Amino acid sequence: MQRRHILQWGTTALAAPALLAQAQSFPVKPVKLVIAFPAGGPTDITMRALADNASRILGQPVIVENKPGAGGTLPAQALQGAAPDGYTIAQIPLGVFRLPYTTKINWDPVKDISYVINVTGYAFGLVVPADSPLKTWTHFVAWAKANPGKLSYGSTGTMTSPHLTMELIAQKLGIELLHVPYKGSADLMQSILGGQIMAAADSTGFAPQVEAGKLRVLNTWGAERLAKFPDAPTLKELGIDIVQNSPFGIGAPKGTPPAVVKRLHDAFKQAMEQPSYRTALARYDMVPMYMGSAAYQKFAQDTFAREKALVEKLGLAKVQ
Template sequence: MSHPRRPHALSRRQVLASAAALAAPALLPAHVLAQDKFPSRPIKLIAPWPTGGSSDAVMRAFADSAGKALGATVIVENKPGAGGTLGASAMVSAAPDGYTLTQLPLGIYRLPHMQAMNFDPVKDLTHIVCLTGYTFGIACTADAPFKTLKDMVAYAKANPGKLEYGHTGTGTTPHLAIEEFSDKAGIQLNPVPFKGSAEIMQAILGGHIRMMSGTTEFAPHVQSGKLRLLATLGSQRNKAFPDVPTVKESGWDTISESPFGIGGPKGMDPATVKVLHDAFRKTLEDPAVLATLDKFFQPVIYMNTADYTAYAERTFKAEKATIERLGLAKKS
């Protein structure tokens, strides 16, 4: 006489199969399991500048600090050239897994309007976090016939096109910032391009030009009294020069800080972006990082992922308008 099978009884084969399924994760290779946790291997961070400069030093400080927060090594790879855009270019072919990142300097929003580039800074990049920027200022010789920015504007209006200023090259931030300010102030200045900061300093200290627009290469000469700092171009006064007003404070709404941060390829997992954002955000609490920023007169300019992405969209449009107004747009 046969007995009916109990409806909930499991065969020996089913029991063994279930046990094998439960044990399967433990049998997988360690590197497969590690893929579930980010990061599980070193991260490459591209610094699109030569080694040894201030931008390189700042990026290495961020990399060291972020690596500690992430529990992984962040390796800086220098890719100088092409106006600081080679990092963004590299993101086009990089995997969006969070293991290849780059600094995003202001030039990536400007140069595509001036020449052909292989990337769109809005569509082809993930903006993770903004961290800092540069300090730009307008300085003049100590014996210039004006002591404030307002005095300089009055002098320029009385002497149109006769007041010259040095800058680091056509289309660079020190050039475009002063052109924007001049337009708003209703003055005509005579721009004189130089190949770099060293040439500008040689020219202004030698009395060949009376004014300059640039980053803080002017700082020691202002502190020694050889130059006078008329204004800085940030959104707030620089703590190294607390008595010097901003251009905006002086009455003209021009702000130029060249904010920069960290980005990656498009299509990154939001969870990975959050891990990276939080780690780099934490670097702004690291005394070693803050000391490095202070050394190079760089302010903290923090933007979260959403704000940084919105900033990129605004800036790309604004740079297009500026480049077209100055007649520097690429030929279509």
């Protein structure tokens, strides 16, 4: 028995320097960054700018893989089967923290992800076609009240922040809306421009279409009006006490060595500070929103509890 313990100790002692050396040399091959929404939308464009910067800092390519669908939760689920070596990392949208309340899963969003860094959050709003008779938020609410369940709006997916925020708004105002989910901003914009839906709740991936005169902004969801759309009131200005900016960042598989997590954190923090990333964010009225690994882990824990309360309030929790 004593000999076995000595052998186990010896094996652990030998493995520790090897793991440390592996972490110190990280990365020696490309890193895959899985993001939650399709190519061409604001998430894809801004995360590719960040990945390009991080590639130069790490000395290895950071390759973006789009994995849309399931309310933005597929990248986090992909981490559960990935090796904890830092070579597969993923975007963690807010919808990840709602997942266990609406779907049966066998992993924990707080405990089973190594939180690396939070990088930004979305600027959200509601848009309608430029020729829509719903010219203001007042018109929107009045039409919805007169036509219960008939005013269709699209979002970037079921249980995403645009979906839940619109449902919370509807609950507060006593109106019933018809929700149509899409895989991301690119699909959503095609649908509203094609006349399939009456409105779209989205991050400011709609900005180019508004600037081209094809869409109109009825409201935005931040604490203050957006500089790009100064005429669009915030929800708070409209008497709805909601601010939504949905922070998101990057996670790695559970058990990723702390030295590798730190290397990734430091590289992506430096990447966030580059002008090219800030320019990409500004295109969609997004701003850098930094949280270090410890702070991001705490944010995950707090958000997990808060989202449970929201899902239950909206009556969307799964039947146990």
